[in-house]
Amino acid sequence: MRFVFAIAAFVAAAVLIGLGIAQRTVFLEPDTRSLDVTVDSAAADYVVIEPAALSAQPGKQALTIAGDGTVYLAYGRSSDVLAWIGEEPYISVGYDAEAEELTDEVIEPGAESDDGAAAGGSDGSDGTAATETPAPAEPAPTATPEATAEAGTEPATPAVSPSGSDLWLDEQTADGRLATTIDVPEGISVLVASGSEDPVPDRVAIAWPIENSTPWVGPLLTAGTLLFLVGVGLVISGIVNHRRSRGPRRNLPKGSRGKLPNAPKPGRRQAQLTSGRRSSGGRRAMVAGVALIPALALSACSADYWPSFEGMPGDATATPTPTPTPTPTATAGGVEAEEETTEVEPAVTVSQMERIMSRISTAAAKADAELNTAVAAERFAGPALQARQANYQIRTTLPDHAAPAAIPAAPLEITLPQQSKAGVWPRTVLEVVQNGEDPTVAPTALVLVQESPRENYKIFYVSSLVPDADPPEVAPASIGAPLVTPDSKLLLLPPSQVAPAFADILNIGAQSAYAAQFDLEGMELDDALSAAGRKAEIEGANPTVTATITAAATDDPVIALATNDAGALVSATVTRTEAVRPNDGGTTGFQDGSPAEALSGFTEQSAKGVQSTREVLLLFYVPPVGSSDPVRLLGWSESLVAASEVP
Template identity: 55%
Template sequence: MRFVLAILAFAAAAVMIGFGIAQRTVFLEPDRISLGTVVEDQADYIVLEPEALAAQSGKQTITVSGSETVFLAYGRTDDVEAWIGDDSYVSVGYDADAGEFTNEVVAGQSAEGETPETTEPEATPAPDAEGAEETAEPAASPAGSDLWLDELTGDRTLTTTIDVPEGISVLLASDGTEPAPGRIVVAWPLDNSTPWAGPLIAGGGLVFLVGIALVISGVLAHRRSRGPRRNLPKGPKGKLTRAPRPTRSQRAAASGAGPRRTSGRARRVALLPVLLVPAIALSACSSDYWPDFAATPETSAPATPAATDQPADDTAAEGEAEVVPAVTVPQMERIMRSVAVFTTEVDESRDVQRLTERFAGPAFQARKANYVIRGSVTDHPALPAIPAAPLTLTLPQQATGWPRTVLTIAKNSDDETVAPTALVMRQESPRENYKVVYATALVPDADVPEVAPASIGAPPISPEFKGLVMPTGQVAAAYADVLLKGPESEFAEFFDPEGDVVLQQLGVEGQKATAESLPDTADIAFSNVVGDSPTVALATNDSGALVTVSINQTEKVTPNDGGTVGFEPGPGRALSGFDDKSAKGVQRVVGIQLMFYVPAVGADEQIRLLGWSESLIGASEVP
C-alpha cells in the first residue's frame, strides 16, 4: 500500500511542479504593452500629449529614433506649448476607441497667416559655382531650458523611463538642423505575476518528499517481514548443534565491498531528491510567484496630484487664465544645480559677457564689479558662491504668463558656518532661462515666516497694496532714509532695529566711523537712492509679504583745503581706473541688496530685515 501511495504522490508532485513551471514559461503573459507611431511629417518639434502618455497606467518607457541626434525633454504641458510658441509642431495624441496613437500637425501663427500658392511650382535653382546652396535657418534648440523637469540627449536612439502625472508632455527634437525623430514607441508595464506558481512548485516539492518517505518506509517494512525463519537442526537429546565457525575467507566474503558499495549508492540516490526539491522551491522565491495578501495592492502608476483650494476650471471666469506656480520643486532643484555650476565657472573665468546668461539687476552689477576689481587686485575675495542644495524654501510666484519670479533659500551643505543664501530669480520669457536678480545672505537667526507650499505658490503683491504696514513700493525709499538719518527718520518706527546689521554697518554709526577715518583735509557726504531693479514682493501665509529691494549708497569724498584727494590702492582705484589726484573729489557707490518681512496691517510687528548683501559697484572722480 505504501508503494501505491508513493506512486500517487510522485504523480501529483510532477503535475503540481510542471503546472507551476508552465505558469512562468509557456503560459506567462507579456510583462508590458506598447504603442508606436511613425511621424511622416517633417517637423522641428514633436509633442507627446498627456493623453498619449496616459494611454495605459504605470510608468512610461519611451523609445525614440529617426535622427542622428535625439533630444527628449518633459515638462508641464503649458510650459512646453509656451516654449514652442508660434512654431509649428506635430502633436501625438491617443484615440481611445481605436486604441492607437494619432498624429496631427499644429501650425504656428506664422504658418497660419500664409496663403498657399496655386501657381506652377518653379524649377529647383541650381547651386552656384562653388556648389553652396542656401540652407534654412536652424530651429531653436530646446536643450538647457529651465522649463523642463528633465532632459536627455542620445545618438540615433534614446530610451528612457519616466513616471509623470497628468498635465505633463514630452518634447522631441533633434539638433535644430534636422527634423525631429519620428519613430516613437511607448511601453507600459503589465502585471504578469503568477501568484500560484510558487505554492504549486513548493507544494509539489513537499508531496515529492512525502513520496520518498513512503518509499523508504515501505522498503524498511518489507525487509522486516521477509518471511518465517528456518528451524535449526537439533543434536542429541534435543540440543541445538553449533554451526561450524566460518573460515577467514568466508568472513572476508561476508564483509566484502560489493554489498557496501550497493548500499552507498542507494543512500546517494535517496539524498538526491532531498537536495533537488529545496533547490526547485527556492527558485520560486520571487514575489511574482506568490499571492499578495496586502490590503492595498502596490502600483507603479503616478500618484494623483493633491487637490488645492483653487476653483475648478469650469467655474473660472471666461477667458481667465489658469493660475499655476512658476516652477515645481524638482524643476527648481534642477535650475539651482545649473546656476551653481554656471556661477562657479564664470567666477573663475571672470567672463562678464557670459555672466549675463544667468545674472541681471543688482546681482549682476555686484559680480561685474567684483570681476573688474579682481583683475587688478589679485588678493581681493570673490563673492560668495551660490550653493545648489539643499533648498530650505522654494516660493514660486503664481503665474499666468511671463515674466515669472521665484524666491528660494539654499543652504551651504559644505560649510554650515556660511549663512544660507536667498535668491530672487526672474524669467522674462519662455525661451529665456531664469536669471539671479537678487542674492542676499540671511541674517543670523533669521525668522522667515511660513509661506505657501511650492505646489501652490504665492501671489505677487502690488507695490500700492494697502493691506501691509507699508506699501511694498515704499519700503526701499523709507529704509534708505532710515540709513541716512537713523532714529531721526520719520520711517524709523516702521523698522525693527534689533539684529539689523545693515543699520550698524552702513547706517548713521557706520557713516560716522568712516568719516572719522578720513584726514581733516577731506570731507565725506553720503546719499542713498533706490536701485533701478523692480521691487519683488510675494505673499506669506499670515497676509504679510517677503519683499526684496536694492539701495545704492554713494560716498563722496571732497577736499576742504583747496587740495586734492584720490583713491587709495585697492578696490576703488581698480574699479574706477582713476589713479590720480582730483580737486573735485572721488566717489564710491555701494550696492545694497535687502530682503524684508513686511507684516500685515494690524499686526503687532515691525518690518524685519531677513537678508542682505553689500558690495562696491561703482567708483569714479566726482563729475
C-alpha cells in the same frame, strides 16, 4: 488498494506540478507592452510625446528614440513644454485608446480647428495650451526655420535647441539612439529634438512593464509536492502491509498438504545481478524523489508565485488616491468662486532648482574669473548684474580688487518658488544657499526671475544673511507662495514703501518717522550703512572736505513673496550716494588706486568735488498688518556701481 491510491496521487502530483511549471514557461505572459510610431521628421523640428501616450499603460515608461543624427530628449510640465515651443509647429505623439496604438499629428499653434478650439493632439489632451501659451518675449539666439518660396531651394536653418533650458526636469542626449526609463505622473510631456542641425528623430517607442506574476504556481507546486509525498507514503505502507500478509500462518487445520513445486534456483551470478539492480534502482528513485521535494519547494518561494490579498475589498490598510483640489480664487467682494478657480503650481521643483543652481554657480564662477560681462548677463539681471559689471570694470584696472561673493550651488536651505499659472511669465524663486565648502560663510539669499519660457532664470537680487537672521516659516517648495502686490495693504508696510522707508532711516537714523516700524537694534546700522556714521568717517579723515551722504530707493522692481503668517519676504534696492566737496576753496579727488578712481577713470583733482554711488540690495521680512512685530532686515549686500566728478 493502497497502490491504486498511490498511483492516483502520483498522477495528480504530476499534473499539478506540470501545470505549475507550465505557468512559468509556455503559459507565461510577456513582462512588457510596447508601442511605437514613426513620424515625418521633415514636418517639424520638435516632437512632443503627450501625457496620454505616456500613461497609455500603468507603470514606468521605457522610451526609445532613434533617428539619423543626434537625439535629444527632455521632459517637463506639459504647459512648460508647449510654452517653450511657442508658435512653432511640432509633431504631437498621442494615444488612440480604441485602436490601442500611438498616433502622430502635426500641430500648428494658433491654427483654429472646426469647433474654434486650438488644434490639439489626438490623445485627447488639452490642445488649447498651444494658443494660450505666450510666445517667447525675446527672440532666441538662433532663428527658427522659415518656409521658403520653393521647397529645397535654400538650406534649412537649424532649429533652436531646447538643451540647457531651466524648464526641464531632466534632459539627455545621445547619438543615433537614446534609450531611457522615466517614471512621470500626469501632466508631464516629453520633448524630442535633435539639438543640432540634424533632423528631428523619427522613431518613437514606449514600453511599459506588465504584471505577469503567476500567483498559482506556488499553490500548484506545493499541492503537487504534498500529493507526491502522499503517494510515496501509500507505496511504502502498501509494501509493508504486503510483506506482513505473506508471513507464516498459524493454527491452520491439520491435514495433508499438497507438495508445491519448487521454483528454479538462479545461479549465483544472476542472483547477485538481480539483487544489485533492484537495490540501486530503489535508491535512485528514492534520491530523485527526495531531491525533487526541496527543489520544488525552493522554486515556489518567490512572492510572484503566490496569491496576494493586499488591496482586497475590506482591506483597512488600503490607501485611497488623493484627489487634487483646485485653488479658489477670490472675487472682488472677497467671496470664493469655485466655478472660476484656476489651478496654480510652483514655478520649479527642488530637484529642478538644484540643477539650476549648479548651472548658475558654474556660470558665475566663470564670469568672475574671466571678467566676462557677457557670460554674467546669461545668469544675472537688474541690480545684481549692474554690481558685477562694475566689479569687472574695477578689476580690469585693479587686479587685486576683491571679486564678487561666489554663488554657491548647494546645499539649498530654503526654496520658495512663486505659485504660477500655466503659460504665465515672468516667474520668481527665492533661494537661500549655504556655502558647502565653507560653512562659516553667511548663507546667500537669491531672488531669481525667469522672464519668458526660452529665457533661463537670472539672479536679480543677491544678499548675505545677517547673523541670527531667523527667516520666517514659508511654504514648502512643493506648494510655493504667491507674489504680494507692491501696493498690498495687508502688510505692516506695503512692499513698495519698504525701500523708501529704509532709505529715510539710513539718512536720519532713529529720527525717521518709520524708525518705530523697523527693528533698528537687529539691523546694527554701523558706518557701512548709516549716513551719519559714514559722513563722520569721511570728514574726520579729511577736515578740508564736506561729505553729503544721500540714500534713496531705486526704480528696480520690488519683489515680495508671501510667508506662512501672512507676512512677506521683500527684496528691494537702495542706493547711497557720497558726494565729497572741498570746503577750503581747494580741490579734491579720488584716492589714488581706489576702486572709485578705477571705475570712474577720473584721476584729477576737482574744485567741484567727486561722488560715488553704492548699491545696497536688501531682503526684509515684513509682518502682516496688525502684528506687533517690526520689519526685520534679513540680508544685504553693497557694491560700488558708479563714480564721477560732481556735475
